[in-house]
Structure formats: structure tokens, C-alpha cells
Amino acid sequence: MSKNYRAELVGAFGNPIDENPTGVMEEAAFAAKGLNFRYLTVKVEKDDLEAAMNGVKAFNMKGINLTIPHKVNVLKYLDELSEAASIIGAVNMVVNKDGKLWGENTDGKGFLISLKNEGVSVEGKQVVILGAGGAARAIGVECALAGAKKIIIVNRNRERGEELAGLISDKTAAACEYVEWNSSYQVADGTDIFINATCIGLYPDVNSKPDVDYDTVKPGMAVSDVVFNDPNTLFLQEAAKRGAHTINGLGMLVNQGALNFTLWTGVEAPVDVMVDTLKKEFGL
Template sequence: MGKLFGLIGHPVSHSMSPSMHNDAFRNLDVDHHYQAFDVKEEDLEAAISGIRALGIKGFNVTIPHKVNVMKFLDEVEEEAKLIGAVNTVVNKDGKLIGYNTDGEGYLQSLLKVTGQELQQMKTLIIGAGGAARAVFTVLSKYGVSELDIANRTNEKAAILASECNCGQADVEVLSIEEAGERLNEYDLIINTTSVGMSPHTDHLPIHLKNLKKAAVVSDLIYNPLKTKLLLEAEGKGATILNGVGMFVEQGALAFEKWTGVAPDRHEMENIVLKQLGGF
């Protein structure tokens, strides 16, 4: 009999993870199944107990449980502790171990665009929430030497920089307005906020008036596939990257942790793009 894997979050009806993972299981000719479970915040502890009782072998964690789930696990690996969130859990002989594949997933998608030049790219991260922590942590760890943060509140950005700078990058905390004025200094701009996500597609997280033509502009959003930020950046000659690659890579890394097998990432991406309505 196959093994059961899953996703917990609220809501989860929109999730593309079941299609992506179940297709990967079929391609490997294994009788496993991935199921999304809608779990309200007040039911999280009971849900984790249920996962233990049912012997579910691994699961993903999405909003709003990525932080709170940590207190119900037996072990959390170091990078997930640093980020302060878990998105992947492995059931190892009844022991629930938490990981965060978001940062590494983003890094793998980004390197396909930047190559090894990434370490020398002066980088601006927009936002200071959970996604920003994952991105900042992995880029700092990778050795990006200049890694600035622009956020509506300086205090939250400063906390992020002090807690997640494991690579000792040079960091400056800026307001969104200051960053916009100095945008021509940056080789790489990364939006980690939800500004521009459907249905509010006419919004921009930062103005691109001072964007330099050779820059790379990355948006973690994948719905729409091209946000207003990416459309404007592309119009100015910049290289752009949406959030599909990060979503696929973080899922593939979770799949590897559960099964020990690398899935077909190209096929996973095709599944996601098909569901999003474009290639």
C-alpha cells in the first residue's frame, strides 16, 4: 500500500501542491497520494496529533501555520529556526522533523537567472515578513555581500537583519521611498510582499523610475505570472523572474526529503503553469 503525504493550511482549496505532487508520484510509478487538509488555527494541535496517529509520512505547511506548527514538532532544523518558520515536515519513524525549503527553493530558481554572479550583486529585498526572512537568510548564507532591506517599518527590517545575517553581509535598512530614489544602485531587486498579487494587480511595491537597465527584478508572486512590477521592469529592459520557480523548487526539495528521490522539476513546472493558465 502507498504512503500518504499532505498539506495543512487554511484555506487550501486553491493549492496547486496536490496536482504537482500526485503527478510526480505517477511519473515515478509509486502508489503514494498527496492530500490537502484544511485546518483552522484552533485545530492545529489536534491536526498534528491526527497526522501522528495516521502515520502520514510527510506534509507541507502553509499559511497560517508555518510558525505555530513548530511548537508541536519533535525537532526543527537550524535554517528553519533561523527563518522562524517551517514549510515541510518529515515523519521519520514517528518523529516529526521540521524544515524550511522556501529559501533554498528560491535560491535555486534565482541562480538559473543570475548564475554565480549572484554573490557580487548588490541586492534589495522589499518586505520584512516570513518570505523576506527566508530569502534574506539563504542569500546571506550563500555569500551575497550587499543585502539591503526596504520596508514600511524600519524596526521589523532591522530585526530581520540582526537575526538572519548568517553570512555577515553588509546591510542597510531603508524606507520604501528611500529605496525607490536609490534604485539605480541595485543589481537585483526582490519583492517578497503580496503587493501586486491577484486581484490587486494594479499595485506596485516600489516605483521603478530609477531602475537600471541591467538589473534583475524578481517577484515571489506567481498569480499573475507577470505582476505590474515585472511588466514595468521588463519594459525598462530588466531581466525578470516570477515566483513559479520558487514554488516548484521548494516543492521538489520537500519531495526529496520525503522520498529520497528527485522529481522531474520540468514536469512539475508544467503542471503549475497549466493551472495558472499560461506557459
């Protein structure tokens, strides 16, 4: 009987990448499902992306995650894009389909699953998003595609904020407006879901919180943070003090990882194993 000594390869390309915990989570999931897959955490400089993507094909890798600074630049090396990825204009994962590279963005989808797991649906809701960077773009577009009624983008840089609001208004059915963030933000009346999609509060900046008038956060409002390191951000602590339903960034991280797992392997992801592995990794 012939044996197969070859593992299927996936991984992540980025820089900085050393502190990215995704590989530990995915490898634990492969082991739990008895899959001979390896997840490689690879440092790839900005100018080396073309060579690295050729490597994905040359090594017959099943796919790859992209992180800073490659999420937009990688588009020119892909053969196909999902609908969401083409609207967002960025991908965080690629599947190698028999030599053709297909790009998808699972950040926003993972975020929506983390809300759903907490009993929160975006359909017909008013959503306020702080930030207009990569995470905010993915979340904003997915909320719109999932039927949010109105989306308000609150961002410091006007150009970036207006660009995202215009994109959502033009390409989806949701109404979207931009609000400049130049003083303490007062959460708009009628808001159901309030999201921090900036990096404020990300380790080591754990003593910072977004400049918000937290007394405008209403009891029962769903308040979520994309920051997962440390997951108990000051933003969420302030919202919890006002009676909000808080949802931390670990759910988004796990669920985008679970979607990637399934897209690469065709197997349902062992989400519990992934959650436990990440919690252990963060000492929770």
C-alpha cells in the same frame, strides 16, 4: 504474493487553503515517478494545529507542508529543525523521520534555485528585498547563507523590517540594513538583485505594483517577484521595460515543491512535469 494497498501520505495544512495548487503539482510528480503517494490539501484552523500534527504521527504520514497561519506556530510541535529553519524561525515543510518530526524551510532555497536556473548567483552580490514577512525572511536568510555581500530590507512596518535586518546581521556573515518604505523607493546604487517579497500584485490585486521609482532599475539588474498568480506582475513588467532580467514567482513555487518531493520520497523530482502541470493549472 502479498499486495500493498496502502499509499504513503503527505499534504498541506493551512487556512485558507482551497486555492493552493501544490497538490496537483506534487501528485503529477508522484505519478510520473510511479510512486504510490497521495497529497492531501487539508483545511486546518489556527487552534487545531496541535491535533493536526498529532495526526501526522498517528497516520504515519511521510510529512506535511505548512502554510498560512501555521508556519511559525508549528515549531512547538517539532522535534528538530534545519539550520536555515531555525534562523528563519518558520518552516514550510516537515519530514516524519520514524516518528520524529523535522522541520525545514524550502521557500528561500527554491527561490535561489529559480535564480540559479536563470544564470543568477547571489554570491558577493548586493540584494534588495521589498517586504519583511515570511517569504522575505526565508529569502533574506538563504541569500545571506549563500554568500550575498549586502542585503537591504525595505519594509513599510519599521519594527518588522528592523527585526529581520538585525537577525541577518547577527546570525549570518552578510551585512544587512533596513530602509523604511514610506515613499517611492529608489533602488540603491550597486544593487545586483532586486526582489518583491510582498504580496502586492497577488490575484485579485493584479493592477497594483510596489511603490518604486522604476527609473532606478538598471539594465541587466536581476529582478524577481515571489508573486506567482498572475506570474506576469506589473512589478516585473515595469522592470522589463528598463532592460532588467526578470524572473517570475513560478520558479520559486516549483523548486520548493521539488525540494519537498525529494525530502519526502528520497527520489529526484521530475521538475519538468511539475512546471508543465503548474503552467496548465494557471492556463499559461
